[in-house]
Amino acid sequence: MLRTPLALGAALSLVAGAAALLAQQPAQPGARSPQPGLHWTEQQLKDAVAPVRVGRRLTPKSWPNGAKVAVCLTFDVDYEASDLANGNTAPVALSQREYGAKAGLPRILRLLDEHKIPASFYFAAVNVMLHPEEFQEILKRGRHEVGVHGWIHENITALQSEEEERQLLNKAIDYLTKAYGKRPVGYRSPAWAFSPWTMKLIREAGFLYDSSMMGLDEPYELVANGQPTGIVELPVEWILDDAPYLQRTGSLPSPELIFKTYRDEFDIAYREGTMLMLTNHPYITGHRSRISEYEKLVVYMKSKPGVWFATAEQVVNYVKQQPARSH
């Protein structure tokens, strides 16, 4: 089959390369070799996806007071932290994020107040440190939840060790516990990334739920290497996040059209009786032309009978108590 010694040599070095890769770890992303998965066995393929998987669905037979759908409005309060993590201190870029605290968040809180809607706010601890007064404004409402979004919005897949990730996570939990006045029960990883250690670390830290994965569009139990973890996943999606659309690199298209997408997501969630999880950023959706569309969406959802607006924590506590509906 191998027609020339050259081809034989090439094939041998490929095999050797593949073997070296396999010896490392099949699931390791970022390997330079093109398409290493071509050489994986069935067992290796199954192992590669096993670390974090979708377990049983947790949508209850009915939501509180017979509501048809749960709506979870969440905000990833990413101010300057991610820039600072990278060492980027360009003043104009920082001011673009400072806007989130100074102009975006106040507007979002006002809107939530007007509609008496609870929401979940995920914070990197450093963003609380830089804007303590704005953080108090959230707590003052007494209605909102605060969850963990890293120490400094660190890219956890770029960290070098389990210990480093653990230290940053614990530092974040400690800082936020002090600022929040209670220990946060929810984790949302910065940039929705999981390292090989994240699952283990959030179990260790005793989180009630995670909100970084994308395996369904309803609550489910996370399964780690075949074992149910007891941790509830409230899944997110890039489709339901403002950043990919409305950041500068997202070319800032029309909020009008984007919020129509969210509305369509809601309509089917309503019909299917599950949940809608929206993720917005104060420095993005807090702009006037976006918050006005966001408000239209809130008004639209409120106009339907049987919509339960709840924090992620409330949704999780509820699905944990209730028997899941049969599928």
Place this chain on the structure above:
Amino acid sequence: MKNMQSLRRTLMVVAGVALVGAVTLAVARAQPPAPQGERGPAALPGINWSEQQLKQAVAPLRAGRKLTPKSWPNGAKVAVCVTFDIDNESPALARGNVNPDLSAMSDTEFGATEGLPRILRILDQRSIPASFYIPAVSNILAPEMVTSIMKSGRHEIALHGWIHEPVVTLNNAAEEERLLKQAIDYFTKVAGKKPVGSRTGGWAISPYTIGIEQKLGLLYDSSMMAMDQPYELVANGKPTGLVELPVTWVQDDAPYFGRQGALPSPELIFNVYRDEFDMAYQEGTMVMLTFHPHVSGRRSRAVHLAKLLDYMKGKPGVWFATAEQIANYVKQQAAKTH
């Protein structure tokens, strides 16, 4: 268009890299040597910074007190500042005009030949004042621009660098000052009045920019983004006395209409500006719009610019003003209450 956008992107990146370098050096001096384990050069330097270091990193330029007055002139509800950055050929020339494609430059030449005259017609028909931020070189190449802008006596001529220079890449206080001073001298001569406001090329600010603007006696800056109303710039905890009339990519035509911009419909984009205006009106603050004659001077966009102006003019209590007028007004009002 594409050039300008990619220049801005490049500038952001260069700015980032340059500042990362500066900060890394500063921090390396400030902290005990980082443990050099398996990591190698720190990929995420910020994760090891102390609270003090984090606060220092953001301190060079922050939002100070809000300057929106109790009321705008004649009891107006909102101030509307229509501005144009006449970049034209300057960004490409700053880089040495390395593009061998002679057609590329014509896309920005359009700003002077068709874009600006069309825009001036639209403004004049409605008697709306505007501020024009012009790199001196753009005007040297088409000197009729300033002449035509000044004809109505309504508009402001303001600074946008000597040649739209990327001040962060420049990273040289003396050179930056020399270029800005050269631009001030040029416009003082051709416009007969010293400009009072600056908007940096590519909306990037070096560690020296604000000090230079203060030293050269400017009234305001318009390159930062921390609010959508006027505020005072605070540098390392000290109020600078400089008024910031903030901009944002949300209200800049370039990211939308670049060749790589995603949205083909000017109508939807101008709906965004309309929504921005509506809420500014409701909140009683201001709208700062940034256009480029070579971008929004195109017919399909100019039509919507005109519609937007008509929409805003149709509301009672809208104060159309130049940035200079707004900066002067908020400064006087703030002085009264303090």
